[in-house]
Amino acid sequence: MACWTRRPGSSELQWTExxxxxxxxxxxxSTTQSDRPMATTERVTRxxxxxxxxxxxxxxxxxxxxxxTPLARELSDMNRRRQVLAExxxxxxxxxxxxxxxxxxxxxGKTTTVVNLSAALARSGAHVLVIDLxxxxxxxxxxxxxxxxxTPSVYDVIVNDVDMAEVVQRSPEFDGxxxxxxxxxxxxxxxxxxxxxxxEQRLAxxxxxxxxxxxxxxxxxxIDCPPSLGLLTINAFxxxxxxxxxxxxxxxxxxxxxxxxxxxxxIEKHLNPTLTVxxxxxxxxxxxxxxxxxxxxxxxxxxxxxxxxxxxxxxxxISEAPSYGQSVISYDVNSSGSLSYLEAAAEIARRxxxx
Ligand code: ADP
Ligand code: MG
Numbered sequence: 001m002a003c004w005t006r007r008p009g010s011s012e013l014q015w016t017e018x019x020x021x022x023x024x025x026x027x028x029x030s031t032t033q034s035d036r037p038m039a040t041t042e043r044v045t046r047x048x049x050x051x052x053x054x055x056x057x058x059x060x061x062x063x064x065x066x067x068x069t070p071l072a073r074e075l076s077d078m079n080r081r082r083q084v085l086a087e088x089x090x091x092x093x094x095x096x097x098x099x100x101x102x103x104x105x106x107x108x109g110k111t112t113t114v115v116n117l118s119a120a121l122a123r124s125g126a127h128v129l130v131i132d133l134x135x136x137x138x139x140x141x142x143x144x145x146x147x148x149x150x151t152p153s154v155y156d157v158i159v160n161d162v163d164m165a166e167v168v169q170r171s172p173e174f175d176g177x178x179x180x181x182x183x184x185x186x187x188x189x190x191x192x193x194x195x196x197x198x199x200e201q202r203l204a205x206x207x208x209x210x211x212x213x214x215x216x217x218x219x220x221x222x223i224d225c226p227p228s229l230g231l232l233t234i235n236a237f238x239x240x241x242x243x244x245x246x247x248x249x250x251x252x253x254x255x256x257x258x259x260x261x262x263x264x265x266x267i268e269k270h271l272n273p274t275l276t277v278x279x280x281x282x283x284x285x286x287x288x289x290x291x292x293x294x295x296x297x298x299x300x301x302x303x304x305x306x307x308x309x310x311x312x313x314x315x316x317x318i319s320e321a322p323s324y325g326q327s328v329i330s331y332d333v334n335s336s337g338s339l340s341y342l343e344a345a346a347e348i349a350r351r352x353x354x355x
Contacts, residue, residue: 081339090124090349096211097353098221099279100240105256106227108248109283110134112318114224115142116338119327120345122177126219129168131207132182133236134226135189140181143171144325147181155185157206158235159192164210173330186232193231200231200271204239229263237267242278242354247299249285249292249311254299277303278354281344283312305354310344313337 067076101110111134118128132139132147133154140147146169147153156162157180164180171177193199203223211218223236237243243264247253261277268275280303286292300307312318315337321328328338 098240099242099244100223100236101244102225104229109246111138113246114222116327116341119329120342122174127176128220130179131223135187137182139224142322143179145169145179145181153183158202164206190230203235207239238272244279246281246283249295253295280306284314285311286314308347312340
């Protein structure tokens, strides 16, 4: 906009155009060869807006959807997976399958696997019970069940002989999804159990009583273990018939695995002859790194029968979901993390009990 300015070296005022207007006017004159001053918007658009040409098409080529790009391939692959899952109905087991999800390494995806597998199975119509055996209570948080100090919990079942039915809560996530929560009290249970009678069998007894109750038609029990090989984990091994080991596709993945397998063999020999490592799930897979591929190949080489074909990718959606008290299945069902857990659940259901 024009304004009054002081003429250089004098006190006189003069009516001047601001510099930008002057430049635009000069530019207009040089390009249009016309004395007609251009409207400001007209000038500005010369620099910034690509007008359609006479045929109505854009002056610059519009980006063409290229189906061969990695992103397009990924999108069409996810669409295909969604369709396959939508057409899938999962068989229910003829009797309750009890899994303990165990790996003494922390942060490998045990809790995440318990939460999302149980949600995926419940979504398919199964009746699922999650037993949170980790004093941190992360599975209880993710399944949005009450687990403040003082809430009837797994601690009361194991230490105080309370019936499992009295502590089990319905998760709002899906119909048919239940959780026996863990409170911080459970942190003391390892020590309290040491002096107790049948200290390794306490969870197994309580769970069997619960399952034998009429009307308790449970298809799957998933037990979330703490990251240690203490008495709580031993209780889980004794109560279960199958072990699911999540393995993170990272450098230290296989370290400690032989110790875990040795312990499972000891339990099988002395406390629970029916226990088998039926399932290994590769988690937090980052397909961009060679290391992740190498770890996955190595685990498959050692455990060709047990490793699921489905691999759980590293996914932001999976890590965000618990902060909303949700599984990734209800948080963002179409995300790649959700699809992977739905596929893993389908594989587990179809494979059935190992022979
Ligand atoms: P654990 O129970 O073995 O200690 P968690 O399931 O708690 O391990 O996972 C450890 C952390 O990694 C959590 O913050 C969780 O949200 C995150 N996490 C687990 N699986 C994935 C994944 N596939 N992608 C991204 N983050 C993940
Ligand atoms: Mg955990």
